Amino acid sequence: MSSASGTSTGATKPSSTRAKPANKVESAADWVDGRLGIYTLAKSNLRKIFPDHWSFMLGEICLYTFIIIILTGVYLTLFFKPSMAETVYHGSYVPLNGIRMSEAYASTMNISFEVRGGLLIRQIHHWAAIVFVAAMLVHMMRVFFTGAFRKPREINWLFGAGLLFLGMFDGFMGYSLPDDLLSGTGIRFMEGAILAVPIVGSYLAMFLYGGQFPGTDIVPRFFTIHVLLIPGIMLGLLVAHLILVFYHKHTQFAGPGRTEKNVVGMPLMPVYMAKAGGFFFLVFGVIAAISAIATVNPIWAYGPYRPDQVSTDAQPDWYMGFSEGLIRVMPGWEISVWGGHTLNLGVFIPLMVFPLVLAVIWLYPFVEAWVTNDKREHHIADRPRNAPVRTAFGAAWISLYLILLAGGGNDLIATHLHLSINTITYAVRIGFFVVPVVVFVITKRWCLGLQRRDKEKVLHGRESGIIKRLPHGEFIEVHAELSAQDKFKLTAHEQPQPIELPAEVDENGVARKAGVLAKTRSKLSEGFYGESAQIAKPTAEEHAEITSGHGHH
Amino acid sequence: MSHDTSDNMPEAHDASHGAVATHGDPFADPGLPAHEPRRTDIDERAAKRAERQVSLLFIVSMLATIGFIASYVVFPIDEIVYIFPIGHVSSLNFALGLTLGVALFCIGAGAVHWARTLMSDHELPAERHPIEADDELRADVIEQFKTGAAESGFGRRKMLRNTLIGSMALVPLSGVVLLRDLGPLPEQKLAHTGWDKATPQNPIALVNMNTNKPMKAEDIIQGSLTFAKPEGLEEDAEDFQVQIAKDALMLVRIAPEDIKDNQSRELGFEGILAYSKICTHVGCPISLYEQQTHHALCPCHQSTFDLADGARVIFGPAGHPLPQLKITTDEQGYLVATGDFDEPVGPSYWERPR
Ligand code: FES
Numbered sequence: 001m002s003s004a005s006g007t008s009t010g011a012t013k014p015s016s017t018r019a020k021p022a023n024k025v026e027s028a029a030d031w032v033d034g035r036l037g038i039y040t041l042a043k044s045n046l047r048k049i050f051p052d053h054w055s056f057m058l059g060e061i062c063l064y065t066f067i068i069i070i071l072t073g074v075y076l077t078l079f080f081k082p083s084m085a086e087t088v089y090h091g092s093y094v095p096l097n098g099i100r101m102s103e104a105y106a107s108t109m110n111i112s113f114e115v116r117g118g119l120l121i122r123q124i125h126h127w128a129a130i131v132f133v134a135a136m137l138v139h140m141m142r143v144f145f146t147g148a149f150r151k152p153r154e155i156n157w158l159f160g161a162g163l164l165f166l167g168m169f170d171g172f173m174g175y176s177l178p179d180d181l182l183s184g185t186g187i188r189f190m191e192g193a194i195l196a197v198p199i200v201g202s203y204l205a206m207f208l209y210g211g212q213f214p215g216t217d218i219v220p221r222f223f224t225i226h227v228l229l230i231p232g233i234m235l236g237l238l239v240a241h242l243i244l245v246f247y248h249k250h251t252q253f254a255g256p257g258r259t260e261k262n263v264v265g266m267p268l269m270p271v272y273m274a275k276a277g278g279f280f281f282l283v284f285g286v287i288a289a290i291s292a293i294a295t296v297n298p299i300w301a302y303g304p305y306r307p308d309q310v311s312t313d314a315q316p317d318w319y320m321g322f323s324e325g326l327i328r329v330m331p332g333w334e335i336s337v338w339g340g341h342t343l344n345l346g347v348f349i350p351l352m353v354f355p356l357v358l359a360v361i362w363l364y365p366f367v368e369a370w371v372t373n374d375k376r377e378h379h380i381a382d383r384p385r386n387a388p389v390r391t392a393f394g395a396a397w398i399s400l401y402l403i404l405l406a407g408g409g410n411d412l413i414a415t416h417l418h419l420s421i422n423t424i425t426y427a428v429r430i431g432f433f434v435v436p437v438v439v440f441v442i443t444k445r446w447c448l449g450l451q452r453r454d455k456e457k458v459l460h461g462r463e464s465g466i467i468k469r470l471p472h473g474e475f476i477e478v479h480a481e482l483s484a485q486d487k488f489k490l491t492a493h494e495q496p497q498p499i500e501l502p503a504e505v506d507e508n509g510v511a512r513k514a515g516v517l518a519k520t521r522s523k524l525s526e527g528f529y530g531e532s533a534q535i536a537k538p539t540a541e542e543h544a545e546i547t548s549g550h551g552h553h
Numbered sequence: 554m555s556h557d558t559s560d561n562m563p564e565a566h567d568a569s570h571g572a573v574a575t576h577g578d579p580f581a582d583p584g585l586p587a588h589e590p591r592r593t594d595i596d597e598r599a600a601k602r603a604e605r606q607v608s609l610l611f612i613v614s615m616l617a618t619i620g621f622i623a624s625y626v627v628f629p630i631d632e633i634v635y636i637f638p639i640g641h642v643s644s645l646n647f648a649l650g651l652t653l654g655v656a657l658f659c660i661g662a663g664a665v666h667w668a669r670t671l672m673s674d675h676e677l678p679a680e681r682h683p684i685e686a687d688d689e690l691r692a693d694v695i696e697q698f699k700t701g702a703a704e705s706g707f708g709r710r711k712m713l714r715n716t717l718i719g720s721m722a723l724v725p726l727s728g729v730v731l732l733r734d735l736g737p738l739p740e741q742k743l744a745h746t747g748w749d750k751a752t753p754q755n756p757i758a759l760v761n762m763n764t765n766k767p768m769k770a771e772d773i774i775q776g777s778l779t780f781a782k783p784e785g786l787e788e789d790a791e792d793f794q795v796q797i798a799k800d801a802l803m804l805v806r807i808a809p810e811d812i813k814d815n816q817s818r819e820l821g822f823e824g825i826l827a828y829s830k831i832c833t834h835v836g837c838p839i840s841l842y843e844q845q846t847h848h849a850l851c852p853c854h855q856s857t858f859d860l861a862d863g864a865r866v867i868f869g870p871a872g873h874p875l876p877q878l879k880i881t882t883d884e885q886g887y888l889v890a891t892g893d894f895d896e897p898v899g900p901s902y903w904e905r906p907r
Contacts, residue, residue: 342906
């Protein structure tokens with residue numbers, strides 16, 4: 001390198017003023033830097049600060065299970081035959097010997113019984129998928145309840161929620177691939193749902209299934225969608241999600257020295273790298289151990305799919321349970337329209353409610369931003385109690401999800417708790433409308449109670465557990481004053497005020513009408529931040545009055 | 554940074570609301586707390602111990618990986634063992650999974666332990682910068698864009714612009730059209746089943762699903778549920794799955810005086826009624842029968858049909874009764890069908906007549 005640069009002429013060549021590398025590693029790094037510019041990249045990232053909070057683990061679990069799913073998925077594709085061609089089984093699983101089945105089912109049997117370690121990888125793949133979706137949901141709740149979705153992170157919320165929906169959908173697809181009796185039932189369910197779409201339903205069904213149900217195309221088609229199309233999109237979204245996390249930096253909770261303008265924590269290299277890298281192995285290890293112990297989706301017990309047979313525990317994976325609940329508790333409404341056409345509302349309405357339930361949470365950041373008219377960036381996470389309406393809304397949403405999940409498992413509940421399935425169904429129908437409202441009210445009150453307690457603590461100190469007897473005989477508990485740090489923590493949050501409508505008359509005395517939108521917004525914002533939605537923070541005066549000593553313990 | 558962008562940060566914004574940290578403010582930010590050293594920071598013996606613990610974890614991982622490879626070789630793939638409290642499991646799967654689990658977990662535990670005890674735990678603040686650009690940059694970029702747009706003539710030549718938008722909007726349609734050959738058109742496919750070839754002149758026999766034999770009326774016991782398919786539909790037929798998805802029958806025998814629906818009684822033969830086995834909700838096969846009440850229950854979403862009353866829906870999400878097949882007997886006394894179902898089988902759809 002140096003001899004080459006020696007031959008070129010002085011002033012115009014791009015000169016490298018770099019000192020000699022100290023060792024092999026440095027010179028290798030120099031080589032790469034000359035091509036990819038890694039030093040510039042690393043400078044801002046190597047010692048990037050990550051705040052530490054246990055809940056950041058949730059997002060990490062999502063990332064790691066996704067990687068595990070991809071690794072094991074690639075392994076499975078080496079053995080799986082995505083074909084519905086008929087074959088007769090002659091394998092080591094005796095009960096199914098001589099039974100007709102598809103290549104897909106037979107090769108899944110083969111993976112489970114003939115490929116050494118194949119069963120383990122299948123189990124890890126399925127367990128990781130279950131954990132993946134669960135972790136995404138919980139991670140999302142964390143982001144929701146702490147208000148971390150607010151500006152500038154709304155787009156990342158969209159990416160994240162998109163990942164959840166795709167993950168659920170891809171899980172469903174994967175579940176369908178082995179062509180066993182359970183998965184076939186799921187595919188049948190999907191066909192029935194598609195057929196319920198007005199006007200184009202039967203066309204969509206024919207096109208998706210390549211003809212009449214079940215046909216011979218679904219497994220190869222779903223396979224491509226499951227291993228290529230959806231994971232491809234998810235990978236893109238995931239990378240975008242992570243880039244944005246890096247760019248925005250994590251949120252942090254209010255605390256001494258933590259402001260909206262800084263981020264306090266430990267550097268990526270080495271602490272965070274070691275912790276996060278180590279955590280990947282922890283997650284992988286735990287999932288491998290679970291897969292050794294607990295069987296999931298034992299397809300050999302269900303048998304191959306036959307449209308005229310059914311396995312009694314016809315249950316989807318839990319994350320599809322709420323759509324199952326919708327379809328189970330909906331009354332069977334079918335109406336005739338336009339002279340002789342059937343509108344299958346009993347299936348179509350649940351089919352529409354399903355994306356609606358998801359979309360409500362998906363678009364929430366924009367609703368809240370509009371209601372609060374807050375255009376600022378937020379980097380300090382809210383404690384859930386300090387945003388009672390949001391917290392209550394999230395809790396109500398989760399309760400709806402759980403109610404529907406119970407509806408989806410009504411047969412299991414019935415057999416385990418010895419209840420009538422009809423009673424459970426009626427209860428779910430009522431619960432669908434009532435429970436979220438009740439949960440909303442309770443959660444909001446609970447948050448306000450906690451706010452009140454915080455205020456109490458700040459003003460009167462915390463209970464010390466020491467009982468003192470006053471000269472006149474009364475027993476009291478001594479309250480210890482909070483440290484400056486704790487006081488700051490409990491009072492650092494903002495308390496936004498509701499938006500007020502502009503005055504009814506303008507400065508010239510001309511009547512001015514507020515539009516419907518403006519009125520709704522001010523109503524909603526009153527609901528969010530009005531007197532009924534937050535307890536005023538303690539003020540310095542209140543504090544001074546109490547601590548100055550008259551008449552207090 | 555101009556004043557304008559820093560306004561964007563909440564703290565700056567807050568200042569205008571008066572919550573400025575003053576000296577007398579009891580709730581002022583006391584600043585980052587001082588670093589408290591850990592045991593391993595001050596006690597070299599503790600640090601050494603932590604180091605040994607981490608190494609031990611890594612060594613256990615190595616042993617577990619060796620165990621994994623050994624298990625792969627040692628355990629036969631078809632051996633089933635009983636392990637309390639899990640139950641019967643494949644010994645190979647169990648050994649591979651646990652050794653792999655331990656090997657991975659110990660690497661993770663070692664790394665985390667290392668980070669927690671031996672790497673620096675000094676918390677450091679890093680500054681945030683507003684995402685939004687300042688006014689100057691913003692104006693500059695907008696200016697550049699305007700120049701570019703003006704040079705393209707995009708705003709001036711309206712016809713160009715509108716036709717471009719039009720063509721861009723239409724071109725994806727080609728992709729949609731190309732999807733047409735994914736499958737055939739529905740036509741009347743959903744309305745007909747394998748029974749539609751049956752006529753009074755050429756009846757099709759009902760074949761018992763289990764024995765693969767035609768059935769006589771006396772073979773059907775009162776209170777039992779029998780499953781049947783059309784004669785000539787063999788399991789190894791190429792389209793067996795598609796056919797059986799619509800043709801599957803269930804036969805019940807109900808004392809004729811218990812049958813509440815006259816039309817249903819007439820479609821049957823001496824109290825034997827042939828209903829579609831495919832649920833009219835979203836198409837699961839119905840499999841549970843309660844002989845006292847003559848109720849049939851679909852296990853998928855619990856639609857319940859009263860077979861004594863024309864398979865009317867009495868509970869659950871199904872929207873209409875199960876289709877019924879007209880049956881009779883031929884000269885030798887075998888049960889036969891003389892036509893197709895009275896309406897389409899399975900889940901309902903837009904074109905389904907009502
Ligand atoms: S398919 Fe029978 S109840 Fe849904």
